Amino acid sequence: MKKRILFFFHIIILFHFYDTSSQEITVSINPKKVSVGGQLKISLHIENEQIKSYGEFPEIDGFSKTGISSSSSTNFINGKRSSSQSIIQNYIAKETGVFNIPDFNIKVNNKNIFVNGTVIEVDDSYDEPKQSPFNNFFDPFDDPFDNFFDRNNNEFYEVEADAFLSLNTDKKSVYVGEAFNTTLSFFVSESNVADMRFYELGRQLTEIIKKIKPSNCWEENFNIENINSIPVVINNKRYNQYKIFEATYYPFNNENIYFPKLELELIKYKVSKRPSFFGRNKMEDYEKFNSKPVEVNVIDLPDHPLKDKVVVGNFKLREKINKQEFKTGEGFNYDFEIVVNFRQINISPEQVKEKQFIKEKQIKDGVKNLTDSRGNVVKDSLGNVIKVDKFKTIKVDIYEFTQFKAAQVTAKVDYIDYKSGQLLQTFPLTSEFIFENIYSTYRGDRRAADESYYTYFNQKAVPFPSNEQMIYDTGEDLKVKLKNIISRNSIRR
Numbered sequence: 001m002k003k004r005i006l007f008f009f010h011i012i013i014l015f016h017f018y019d020t021s022s023q024e025i026t027v028s029i030n031p032k033k034v035s036v037g038g039q040l041k042i043s044l045h046i047e048n049e050q051i052k053s054y055g056e057f058p059e060i061d062g063f064s065k066t067g068i069s070s071s072s073s074t075n076f077i078n079g080k081r082s083s084s085q086s087i088i089q090n091y092i093a094k095e096t097g098v099f100n101i102p103d104f105n106i107k108v109n110n111k112n113i114f115v116n117g118t119v120i121e122v123d124d125s126y127d128e129p130k131q132s133p134f135n136n137f138f139d140p141f142d143d144p145f146d147n148f149f150d151r152n153n154n155e156f157y158e159v160e161a162d163a164f165l166s167l168n169t170d171k172k173s174v175y176v177g178e179a180f181n182t183t184l185s186f187f188v189s190e191s192n193v194a195d196m197r198f199y200e201l202g203r204q205l206t207e208i209i210k211k212i213k214p215s216n217c218w219e220e221n222f223n224i225e226n227i228n229s230i231p232v233v234i235n236n237k238r239y240n241q242y243k244i245f246e247a248t249y250y251p252f253n254n255e256n257i258y259f260p261k262l263e264l265e266l267i268k269y270k271v272s273k274r275p276s277f278f279g280r281n282k283m284e285d286y287e288k289f290n291s292k293p294v295e296v297n298v299i300d301l302p303d304h305p306l307k308d309k310v311v312v313g314n315f316k317l318r319e320k321i322n323k324q325e326f327k328t329g330e331g332f333n334y335d336f337e338i339v340v341n342f343r344q345i346n347i348s349p350e351q352v353k354e355k356q357f358i359k360e361k362q363i364k365d366g367v368k369n370l371t372d373s374r375g376n377v378v379k380d381s382l383g384n385v386i387k388v389d390k391f392k393t394i395k396v397d398i399y400e401f402t403q404f405k406a407a408q409v410t411a412k413v414d415y416i417d418y419k420s421g422q423l424l425q426t427f428p429l430t431s432e433f434i435f436e437n438i439y440s441t442y443r444g445d446r447r448a449a450d451e452s453y454y455t456y457f458n459q460k461a462v463p464f465p466s467n468e469q470m471i472y473d474t475g476e477d478l479k480v481k482l483k484n485i486i487s488r489n490s491i492r493r
Contacts, residue, residue, distance in 0.1 A: 029042050036096055039066075040093065044086060044108055045086045046086075046108070049085075063091040064091065065090070068089050096122050156283045159195070160194065169182050177252075189237060190238040194269075196266050199267045217257065256295055258294075265286055340414075346407065346408045347406075350403070360393055367387045408433075409475070
């Protein structure tokens with residue numbers, strides 16, 4: 001009885017003299033005794049500040065992690081405002097015994113917090129405290145704050161989110177080389193009541209981009225840095241659009257482009273069925289949103305008189321004659337048009353070729369006594385034993401790997417009379433860029449290999465260049481060849 005009264009009085013004093021300037025981070029481990037299947041909690045608690053980031057909770061022998069929950073509250077006491085937030089890692093006891101939790105550190109808001117270890121007892125016969133059916137009545141031997149702070153309220157319900165994830169393209173069908181825009185957005189209706197926030201967006205976006213990017217397209221990424229809401233109307237309903245990815249793609253060939261179903265996980269809070277002033281009124285949960293797959297049809301350029309003049313892959317240099325009549329010996333300017341028509345862009349898949357072979361070699365391995373056919377040691381005229389070189393055969397197994405990727409661009413250069421439109425001359429234009437990296441590993445004695453081969457043992461696998469880089473390198477060679485064509489054929493009659 002006395003212990004209960006003193007504890008009650010201590011709580012009153014604590015709240016009465018609370019200092020709002022405190023920002024202390026505390027960590028607690030409770031309870032110290034649980035039953036098999038019972039729950040253990042490690043809680044991070046902070047006053048008058050938010051937990052913006054935190055590290056990994058420790059693994060505990062005999063326990064398994066079951067999820068993380070959070071709670072927060074804001075209080076006004078004696079005219080002063082205070083707030084608190086907690087992050088709770090839940091564990092389930094798997095077996096009986098006494099388990100030691102050693103000292104550990106956990107980073108909270110970029111601060112290293114030291115936590116003293118403790119001992120947890122797991123007993124088959126231990127019963128978790130149960131709620132009394134008479135809790136609605138005042139029990140002088142019961143903790144009055146259990147109900148006052150609604151600690152026993154563990155019933156939460158889902159709030160349906162009025163939101164969706166969508167990947168859209170501005171065109172459903174394009175020609176080879178024609179640009180189209182792709183956007184991945186998260187839409188939240190203005191009438192949405194579910195409490196949500198993005199979760200580890202950077203990590204998720206990295207995986208999403210890997211699935212989005214087509215292998216047969218040039219990509220120009222918008223590199224979205226700040227995600228802001230944009231009000232939009234969809235089917236006469238108001239939404240806030242959050243663009244999380246946007247890029248423009250240029251198809252290299254006539255293969256259709258397929259964007260698969262994408263998934264984005266958000267934190268969405270469950271709401272307490274019995275809200276209270278001091279209780280935990282929401283619980284952190286997760287919900288996955290999926291976009292629908294999208295396919296873009298890619299078709300070859302049609303046969304048309306303007307086929308070579310459309311913007312898809314066509315570049316022009318225009319010139320013209322400055323006058324139509326001139327005197328003998330009088331100079332004039334002859335202007336003509338140069339059209340570069342890109343016909344095809346081919347990029348090979350990334351290939352790794354493997355080859356295994358064996359090398360053998362005899363090397364000197366010291367000296368030995370010369371013996372005759374009978375095994376007798378041979379001596380010279382002075383009685384000295386004759387020494388000869390001793391050889392041994394060494395062998396090495398070589399495993400050779402060749403990384404290979406190639407890009408090829410074919411085009412033609414047309415010289416056209418600017419005035420008449422007459423084709424004056426045509427030149428083929430082809431450029432190829434090859435990426436190749438050879439490296440080897442071995443097993444055995446490397447001395448059996450040729451010394452010129454040693455360099456491959458020092459090489460390692462390297463990342464393949466992207467399709468964009470391959471096209472860029474091919475284009476650099478193409479520009480040189482085009483320059484030579486123009487310089488050799490600068491004047492036509």
